[in-house]
Amino acid sequence: MPADPARSYKWVTVVCSLVSLLFLIAAAVRENISADWRAHQADFRAILEAKSKDAAGRAAARRLPIEIRQVTVPALHAVDRCVSCHLGIDDPRMADQPNPHRTHPKRLLAIHRVEKFGCTVCHQGQGAALSFQEAKAEDYFWDYPLLPAALTEATCASCHNPRALPAGSADKLVLGMALFEQKGCNACHKLDGKGGPLGPALNNVGLKTKHQFVRANLKGSQTTWNWLAEHFRDPAGIVAGSLMPSPALSQPQVEALTIFMLSLRARDLPAEYLAPDKIDEQYARLHPPAPDGAALFHRYCAACHDTGLYSRWDKKFQRFVPGIRNAAFIRTEDDECLGENIREGRPGTRMPGWGPKAGGLSEAEVAALVAYLRTSAPAMPLPPAPAHGDAHRGGTLFFQECAGCHGVDGKGLIAPALANPVFQRAATDAFIAQTVRLGRENTPMPAFGRAGFSETDIGDLLAFIRGWQPPARSQQP
DSSP states (O other): OOOTHHHHHHHHHHHHHHHHHHHHHHHHHHHHHHHHHHHHHHHHHHHHEEEOOOOHHHHHTTOOOOOOOOOOEGGGGGGOGGGTTTTTTTTGGGGSSTTTSSOOOGGGGSSSHHHHHHTTTHSSSSSSSSSHHHHHHHTTOOOOOOOOOOGGGGGGGGOOOOGOTTTTTSSSHHHHHHHHHHTTGGTOOOBBSSSSSSSOTTTTGGGGOOOOOOTOOSSSSSSSSHHHHHHHHHHHHHHHTTOOOOOOOHHHHHHHHHHHHOOOOOOOGGGGGOOOHHHHHHHHHSOOOSOHHHHHHHHHHHHHTOOOSSSEETTTTTTTEEEETTTTHHHOHHHHHHHHHHHHHTTTTSSSOOTTTTOOOHHHHHHHHHHHHTTOOOOOOOOOOOOOOOOHHHHHHHHTHHHHHHOOTOOOOSSTTTTHHHHHHHHHHHHHHHHHOOOOSSSSSOTTTTOOOOHHHHHHHHHHHGOOOOOOOHHEE
């Protein structure tokens, strides 16, 4: 009889079936007989027996069942099996043991009972897993891998006001909150509806997944916390073309700011999980005290204007930043004009609007900022401006004396944009004329009045500069 041409294929099928069966048997043995959690529970039982001081205790330890243990918290949508390996987390006798048997640090479980809170509400990770690598979940399709122990303070803010906690409870998180304010991060980033538009808003950034970050240049762990830390160290190295300057942070400061970013998460927790200090914090946010102009300036303005007393050269954006608390400027500026510039910003420049519809500052906060700017010098009566003169001659003067700094089109080079619609609307003729006459102390702006400009020259310049004034807004009936 001729040989069966399918014989070799049948043998291949048989061999593959046997190999598959062996793999299934090995997986079943690994899962049900030699699983890590079984070994950990056997070790824990031996430790418990060794620590027992009488026969009854040793007998009880030997009877400890080896089984999967699970904490289910419906209110938090959590199913956590971490206690299958961490049996000693609430046993003070295990304080001298290595993980996974060691007692939970800081006695936190005395007030955060496992049966009420579970584990992943604080530690993240894949709670239903039964091996450490799967629970850690960094290399798995899991949105919120296990937080490193050094970063777990980030989750305290979900239920607590970190600043109200006892010393040693969330010190790194509190430091991160302070650094966020001290470094003026709100000047570019909105948080809770307030801040600048140059960078992305930070609301809920702690709940972003790694897939929402540009990770092409990220080395090492592909986690959100590693991305945040590396971005703080070198913003442009992580995000090509980033406008964020390097904030010059030490390693503890990088860690603290990373923790604060991870704490920014809007979780809809049941009221029973909110500590009294968290409720007080929420009430204070809804009923803020009278605004502090100095604090507002430091938080939203100082990142660009520094003290505001002098103009400064911004190397990042290659232009001068005006000294908005410069005494020569404040003396000649009225409160209405200051407020208008804060509300509307300067379109076409890096200066954003900070009013309620833009940066989120209330009218009371804008007024507090104006009052703080005013502390460097009181307003002084301005001499009247000369009448508008010959715009053609004024243009010649402007191109000769002003265009090098303010730009031939008035849109600014190293000096403010005079063609800016907010400037044109807010600045009075008297203000512009006095600035030309006296210049600005401690800035590159000279006093043209002392350099030979007559009142006629200033009137001609006014006529030319006002040529950039936008048309009046049409009145609606």
